[in-house]
Amino acid sequence: MIKKMWNHFKLITKHRWLVFKFCTKVGLFWRGLVHDLSKYTPTEFWESSKYYVGYKSPIQVAREKREYSAAWLHHKGHNKHHEEYWYDFNAPIKAPVIPYKYAVEMICDMLSAGSVYKGKEFTKEYPLWYWENIKNKDLFHPKMQNFFKNIFEEISNEGIDKVLAKENLKNKYNKYCM
Numbered sequence: 001m002i003k004k005m006w007n008h009f010k011l012i013t014k015h016r017w018l019v020f021k022f023c024t025k026v027g028l029f030w031r032g033l034v035h036d037l038s039k040y041t042p043t044e045f046w047e048s049s050k051y052y053v054g055y056k057s058p059i060q061v062a063r064e065k066r067e068y069s070a071a072w073l074h075h076k077g078h079n080k081h082h083e084e085y086w087y088d089f090n091a092p093i094k095a096p097v098i099p100y101k102y103a104v105e106m107i108c109d110m111l112s113a114g115s116v117y118k119g120k121e122f123t124k125e126y127p128l129w130y131w132e133n134i135k136n137k138d139l140f141h142p143k144m145q146n147f148f149k150n151i152f153e154e155i156s157n158e159g160i161d162k163v164l165a166k167e168n169l170k171n172k173y174n175k176y177c178m
Helices: 002-025 029-034 042-050 058-066 070-078 100-121 126-133 142-158 166-177
Strands: none
Touching: 002 029, 002 042, 002 100, 029 100, 042 058, 042 070, 058 070, 100 126, 100 142, 100 166, 126 142, 142 166
């Protein structure tokens, strides 16, 4: 268990470091700095260490084995860069437009997660493939769906560095979400 805890710690720290680098590129230094701090809390860390496998999210593994994840329930409730944070099944508007800073943090999160879990197999096309195959896209407001699809298409064609330009993302967000 100690080895799994250490490996999980290294994985989430690497993930946070990549998100920090991406967020800094787009001018969201603070979002990158505080990204996923809840992963170090006992609720998330212990379960995720227990289900750590290294090549996919421990939350996914916990769901496969137990049909739910207490770590995920905690995580999504404490991190605004997840669409589930904003989703209210009882609200008249099911999926709001997520504020810019959290939407861009979500992009940085997806890029980092893909890079960490895919390793050397990660390509600039992977984020678009992931977006196209995400199961809960309907949780997103249609404007947000268009924004994310456009960004991941651009990354697929032009690469991460070119697309993660502060003004480019801000202009795209304004075009698709405002």
